[in-house]
Amino acid sequence: MAAYIVVQRVLRIKLAVGFFGISILSAVVPLVAKTFVTDSALLWGLTVLGVLVFGGLGSTLLSSSLTRNIQTLSQFASSVSRGDLSQYVKLSKPSTVPDEVDTLANSINFMLDNLRELVAHIQRTARAVADSARDLSRTAEGVNASTEEVTGSIQQIAKGAELQAQLVERASKIISHIASGIENTARAAEDAAVASNDTAGAAQSGSHMGKLAVDKLRKVFEKIEDAGDRVLRFGEQSKEIGNIVNVITKLSQTTNLLALNAAIEAARAGEYGRGFAVVADEIRKLAENSSKSADQIAELIHANMAESDNAVVAMRESTEELAKGREDLSAIIQSLENITVTAQKGADVVGQISHITREQLEGAGEMVKAIENISSVAQSNASMSESASRAIKKNSASMQAMASSAVELTNLSHELQAVVTRFRLQPERGQGGA
């Protein structure tokens, strides 16, 4: 259409130029004929004939040149319409003075350049689009495969998330159980601390009571030792009395013997010694009684000494036993003091354990909270995994759609290439220009 408009314009221009030439010739011819012909009619006839002849010649010349170039342009347009963009327009008879046809031919050549460049660009783009579509198709396939893998992975992640949620729930239960165990431990530790404190207090009280008992025992010891000393002194005195009694006994025996011998002498003196014999016999009897009494006293003293010896022995044994008892009591007190210290240490340790257990309990509570958070995160992960799985499924569908679109695009690009390849941009070998 544009070419037609251009042609119309070119024709108008040519016609105008032709009529302008004819007009000039028509004006020139009468002037020339006036000079050579005087007859007016003839003049007029010659003028008209000249006008017709020159006009016709000029028109013919103009039209033939115009027709030839336009035919050339028409043939070229036909060639372009068949897709041959390899040639430039070459007018068969180029005018010495470029006219509108030349301008048109130049414009067409310029248009051809642009078209060639455009088509070449379209061809390159079509190839690139085809390559890209192919790559896109491959990528879509790859993405599709990856999406399937991702879907599988996401499903595994979802399963893992469910398992994780279950494990976290179990862990939460276990941690709760542990927390309750720690709570029981803390309670037991506090009870143990109280018991240890009670033990320490009882041991301290026992130690105090033991010290009091030791003091009392010491007083008892002192009294027993005093009594033992008294018994020993009594024994010594008894021994002294026994010695005195022995002396008395000896004196009595000696007196007895002297009296006996005096009686013997008196008896030997006969009647003269009879009174003396009686006195001697009385003395002997007194001595004998004294000796008997001394013997009785000696027996009593012996008995007393035996008793006092037994008492002393018993006292010594009692003292030894009491000393052992005091040692045992001292050992018990020492043990109680050790128990007090140990119980106090135990109470401290149990207090530390209680403190640590309380901290553990707090830590366990925080752990329970953390586990609950983990559980919620795991559940969120599970739901997110499900969402991701759904999204991936949707994505997979989209990717499949994209893959099919890529395939379609490939086909379209092939078609485009097929369409664009119809345009020949380079001249075939052995083929000259149009």
Place this chain on the structure above:
Amino acid sequence: MSLGVLRGPTSGPVLVFELGGESADDERGGFGIELASVVQVLEPAALTLVPLAPAMVLGIMSHRGRIVTVIDPAPLLRGATKPVMGPETRIVLLRQGQRQSGNVGLLVARVREIVPASEMKDSEVSPGSGTGWVAQRGRRLINVIEVEPLLETLVRAFEANAKSRGAQGVTE
């Protein structure tokens, strides 16, 4: 053993004593010796053993510069074998007799008393003792030992001992 010379009842007091192994029961009679045959009653002193002496000789002791042969009459009179030394053991120093037996002391377990003759009733001669007679004081019977037969027995024992030693010396 000879029965000894039997003498009649004495008119003097008697020293009553007990021998070793005898019960100290005062209800029993015990032994006695005429007070006229007694010089003194001594406390027992340390005895010196006499070599090759008869078994009844316990040893010798010194009393006021005199050597006293102490004998135990218990084996002879009671059949006891061992002398019993106690707190009341005494030595009854005898007056020297007709035989030259020297100063002799009798070891007695206990001197009980001096019984006047008026409190004793003579009894018949003790059968088989050969050393004295029996005097009765109340219900108690006292074997009154006669000193001379006792000393005679001692001398004969010494002589028999000497003879046996001489015989042993000849045979050796």
